[in-house]
Amino acid sequence: xxKKLVIALVIFTAVAAGIFYLLTAGNIGTRYNTAQxxxxxxxxxxxxxxxxxxxxxRKYYGNxxxxxxxxxxxxxxxxxxxxLLIEFENNLDLEIQKVEKQIEALExxxxxxxxxxxxxxxxxxxxxxxxxxSNIDLATRNRDRIQELYSNGAVSxxxxxxxxxxxxxxxxxxxxxxxxxxxxxxGVSGSTRKRYEAxxxxxxxxxxxxxxxxxxxxxxxxxxxxxxEVNTFAGDIPSAGAMILEIQDPSAKVVxxxxxxxxxxxxxxxxxxxxxxxxxxxxLDNLEVSRIYPKAFxxxxxxxxxxxxQTVEIGLPEAGGNxxxxxxxxxxxxxxxxxxxLLIPKEAVYxxxxxxxxxxxxxxxxVEREIQTGIEDQNHIEVTEGLTEGxxxxxxxxxx
Numbered sequence: 001x002x003k004k005l006v007i008a009l010v011i012f013t014a015v016a017a018g019i020f021y022l023l024t025a026g027n028i029g030t031r032y033n034t035a036q037x038x039x040x041x042x043x044x045x046x047x048x049x050x051x052x053x054x055x056x057x058r059k060y061y062g063n064x065x066x067x068x069x070x071x072x073x074x075x076x077x078x079x080x081x082x083x084l085l086i087e088f089e090n091n092l093d094l095e096i097q098k099v100e101k102q103i104e105a106l107e108x109x110x111x112x113x114x115x116x117x118x119x120x121x122x123x124x125x126x127x128x129x130x131x132x133x134s135n136i137d138l139a140t141r142n143r144d145r146i147q148e149l150y151s152n153g154a155v156s157x158x159x160x161x162x163x164x165x166x167x168x169x170x171x172x173x174x175x176x177x178x179x180x181x182x183x184x185x186x187g188v189s190g191s192t193r194k195r196y197e198a199x200x201x202x203x204x205x206x207x208x209x210x211x212x213x214x215x216x217x218x219x220x221x222x223x224x225x226x227x228x229e230v231n232t233f234a235g236d237i238p239s240a241g242a243m244i245l246e247i248q249d250p251s252a253k254v255v256x257x258x259x260x261x262x263x264x265x266x267x268x269x270x271x272x273x274x275x276x277x278x279x280x281x282x283x284l285d286n287l288e289v290s291r292i293y294p295k296a297f298x299x300x301x302x303x304x305x306x307x308x309x310q311t312v313e314i315g316l317p318e319a320g321g322n323x324x325x326x327x328x329x330x331x332x333x334x335x336x337x338x339x340x341x342l343l344i345p346k347e348a349v350y351x352x353x354x355x356x357x358x359x360x361x362x363x364x365x366x367v368e369r370e371i372q373t374g375i376e377d378q379n380h381i382e383v384t385e386g387l388t389e390g391x392x393x394x395x396x397x398x399x400x
Contacts, residue, residue, distance in 0.1 A: 043338035062238020
């Protein structure tokens with residue numbers, strides 16, 4: 001009996017020693033999880049939901065004072081630059097006729113005092129000067145508005161140059177009209193001319209004011225585009241500041257993406273972007289970031305959490321022409337292009353005192369080594385210094 005017990009103890013001791021050896025100095029795979037340093041492709045991108053819009057949008061508003069007499073467009077209509085969109089009711093035609101009759105009476109009063117000079121010609125020349133001056137004021141305001149839009153990248157240089165040319169032509173026309181007027185009044189005495197000019201100036205200012213008020217009762221399109229919103233109807237009196245009409249330029253389509261600020265700050269103009277939305281079947285590559293809006297904003301997430309976001313604009317090629325305005329699409333910006341690199345799993349890397357380290361197996365033993373890293377993606381990190389292809393890095397320990 002004692003002999004059998006001794007044999008059993010010897011066998012148990014031998015087995016225990018073998019297990020201890022395997023756990024401490026045997027197969028490495030039982031002690032560590034490791035990964036090999038390998039070559040692969042690595043890149044970095046940020047992704048969020050964008051919406052189709054236009055770089056060139058016009059919105060028109062109500063004033064709560066006038067009733068809509070006629071609405072000349074419908075949702076989805078294509079409109080041209082200068083096309084009449086909405087006309088409000090006004091009673092100015094009768095007032096304009098009254099002033100015109102007063103001008104005719106003034107012509108008759110001074111017709112005998114002009115020494116044969118046609119008062120009608122003088123009057124027409126004076127009216128022409130007033131008309132050109134009024135147009136110069138409008139053209140100057142239009143040039144200044146387009147200058148601001150050009151500064152913000154909303155219109156092209158061609159549109160700005162055209163606005164400046166229109167203003168220059170009107171200024172030239174004013175010089176010609178003024179010279180014509182000066183020639184006509186040579187035969188009129190100074191006192192007669194001064195009295196006539198004072199009276200006619202009052203009437204012309206009244207007429208100009210009435211014509212301007214009449215023109216203000218109409219809304220014209222100042223771009224070529226498509227009507228994307230209509231919030232009024234004939235007979236409606238739109239509230240002051242209420243947006244009643246929106247037009248977007250389809251030749252300037254963009255995708256606007258409200259990225260989290262921590263993503264937006266690493267995006268730069270010119271970076272490659274793409275739309276890959278499998279649910280909608282949209283796949284557009286080789287897009288480009290146009291600009292990053294300078295102002296961030298706070299919004300609430302679906303979970304009621306405040307988020308700091310910033311808008312990034314991405315240009316759309318002609319292939320995106322059939323995408324509806326307001327359509328939401330999964331959009332990606334490539335921050336770092338894919339390139340060949342030495343890669344290891346991110347979980348193998350740790351930091352200490354501002355330096356980055358991994359543990360490498362050297363002759364079967366773990367050795368700490370400092371490394372330099374580069375691009376990271378969701379699973380891997382690029383190693384630029386400190387490791388060579390084929391080395392084994394430790395991911396974690398199975399046994400202490």
